[in-house]
Amino acid sequence: xxxxxxxxxxxxxxxxxxxxxxxxxxxxxxxxxxxxxxxxxxxxxxxxxxxxxxxxxxxxxxxxxxxxxxxxxxxxxxxxxx
Numbered sequence: 001x002x003x004x005x006x007x008x009x010x011x012x013x014x015x016x017x018x019x020x021x022x023x024x025x026x027x028x029x030x031x032x033x034x035x036x037x038x039x040x041x042x043x044x045x046x047x048x049x050x051x052x053x054x055x056x057x058x059x060x061x062x063x064x065x066x067x068x069x070x071x072x073x074x075x076x077x078x079x080x081x082x
Contacts, residue, residue: 006032008079 009017014028021031039045046054056063 008075 017028017031021028
């Protein structure tokens with residue numbers, strides 16, 4: 001089984017996860033695993049390719065560049081400030 005670490009989880013999300021875990025009688029880790037497993041098992045959810053096709057259809061030739069890299073850089077700057 002894979003080990004997953006979640007860094008910089010917002011306090012509100014951690015509190016909500018703790019509440020859900022307590023409600024279900026699980027550890028925080030087990031609750032997070034259950035949420036991910038349920039989410040990923042949903043076959044009706046659009047695939048990443050379908051989502052990318054949808055984004056492409058919205059932007060056409062005006063699609064922004066380097067969006068992911070810019071978002072990651074922004075999050076890294078936020079974490080350095082904290």
